[in-house]
Amino acid sequence: MSPPVQPPAADHPTGTFVRRVPEGDNRERLVCGDCGHIQYENPKVVVGSVCRWEDRILLCRRAINPRKGFWTLPAGYLELQETTADGALREAWEEARAQIEIEGVLAVYTITRLSQVQVIYRARLVSPDVSAGPESAEVALFRWDDIPWPEIAFPSVRWALAHYRDSVDRNEFTTRCNPAGEFGDY
Amino acid sequence: MSPPVQPPAADHPTGTFVRRVPEGDNRERLVCGDCGHIQYENPKVVVGSVCRWEDRILLCRRAINPRKGFWTLPAGYLELQETTADGALREAWEEARAQIEIEGVLAVYTITRLSQVQVIYRARLVSPDVSAGPESAEVALFRWDDIPWPEIAFPSVRWALAHYRDSVDRNEFTTRCNPAGEFGDY
Numbered sequence: 001m002s003p004p005v006q007p008p009a010a011d012h013p014t015g016t017f018v019r020r021v022p023e024g025d026n027r028e029r030l031v032c033g034d035c036g037h038i039q040y041e042n043p044k045v046v047v048g049s050v051c052r053w054e055d056r057i058l059l060c061r062r063a064i065n066p067r068k069g070f071w072t073l074p075a076g077y078l079e080l081q082e083t084t085a086d087g088a089l090r091e092a093w094e095e096a097r098a099q100i101e102i103e104g105v106l107a108v109y110t111i112t113r114l115s116q117v118q119v120i121y122r123a124r125l126v127s128p129d130v131s132a133g134p135e136s137a138e139v140a141l142f143r144w145d146d147i148p149w150p151e152i153a154f155p156s157v158r159w160a161l162a163h164y165r166d167s168v169d170r171n172e173f174t175t176r177c178n179p180a181g182e183f184g185d186y
Numbered sequence: 187m188s189p190p191v192q193p194p195a196a197d198h199p200t201g202t203f204v205r206r207v208p209e210g211d212n213r214e215r216l217v218c219g220d221c222g223h224i225q226y227e228n229p230k231v232v233v234g235s236v237c238r239w240e241d242r243i244l245l246c247r248r249a250i251n252p253r254k255g256f257w258t259l260p261a262g263y264l265e266l267q268e269t270t271a272d273g274a275l276r277e278a279w280e281e282a283r284a285q286i287e288i289e290g291v292l293a294v295y296t297i298t299r300l301s302q303v304q305v306i307y308r309a310r311l312v313s314p315d316v317s318a319g320p321e322s323a324e325v326a327l328f329r330w331d332d333i334p335w336p337e338i339a340f341p342s343v344r345w346a347l348a349h350y351r352d353s354v355d356r357n358e359f360t361t362r363c364n365p366a367g368e369f370g371d372y
């Protein structure tokens with residue numbers, strides 16, 4: 001265990017922050033009423049991948065909430081000092097013990113309700129040897145017609161699978177975004 | 187001004203946070219020694235665009251540090267509850283009073299040293315009427331041969347311009363990432 005460190009804003013006692021528009025800005029921020037320190041709030045980055053082995057796609061059944069028991073792609077929060085591609089490789093390993101090679105950026109989705117940016121890669125499994133990591137109840141390789149659509153965890157997983165299918169026969173493919181009018185809510 | 191609100195971690199007095207690996211995790215986090223609250227630290231998202239009018243590209247000379255006086259693309263931090271595309275539109279307006287139409291995701295770069303993910307679009311100016319916003323000293327439309335390369339603010343601006351040029355004659359183009367071995371340091 002390291003010695004105590006200063007967490008963000010922990011030198012500001014409760015109640016001294018207000019939401020106001022700082023000078024030169026155009027929206028409300030968390031501002032310390034004592035010293036003017038601005039505590040910016042930022043969207044989070046999720047990285048993941050649609051991974052294939054021949055004509056099958058890797059999915060992971062979630063062992064944790066939200067959406068425990070439903071199927072998802074190997075994906076999770078990007079870490080500090082990590083590239084988005086390295087994050088996708090790490091998540092494939094952590095959630096499915098899968099070794100993958102990235103082929104390109106399949107999609108950049110924004111889930112505005114969650115302030116979440118998702119960078120989803122298309123990837124190829126190095127081998128079909130996959131197994132559940134600690135956050136997965138099971139992992140499996142599905143042919144398109146066998147994908148358990150009613151048990152897919154999140155709308156963006158359905159988007160990514162559809163966008164993957166559009167790209168599947170192409171070495172070069174155009175990166176996609178949210179389907180028109182869809183925001184990732186259920 | 188709104189009433190005081192609770193900032194992140196502001197209920198944790200100085201010195202109670204330690205960096206340690208929480209149970210079930212595999213890397214050090216900021217953890218409150220009193221209550222176990224984990225203060226996650228996350229990469230930040232920058233959104234921006236390479237914007238063209240005919241054969242010219244929009245650049246903004248920075249009026250602020252870092253790299254004051256150098257030329258950059260209209261880009262900045264994504265806000266909460268904002269899509270990456272909307273963020274790029276907002277930044278084009280704020281920095282260059284430019285109205286743009288997005289054509290696709292040109293690149294996803296990671297600047298690991300800064301824990302920064304950059305989502306850069308290719309875009310078309312709706313009109314050549316542009317002018318400096320508050321963070322720009324001036325804005326201008328450059329032909330490729332006139333781009334002031336020694337005065338470009340950041341390596342990722344050079345990457346984006348080069349990747350833009352690769353894509354310029356194509357309606358469909360492949361999203362790019364950091365050039366091999368480059369991390370955005372000078």
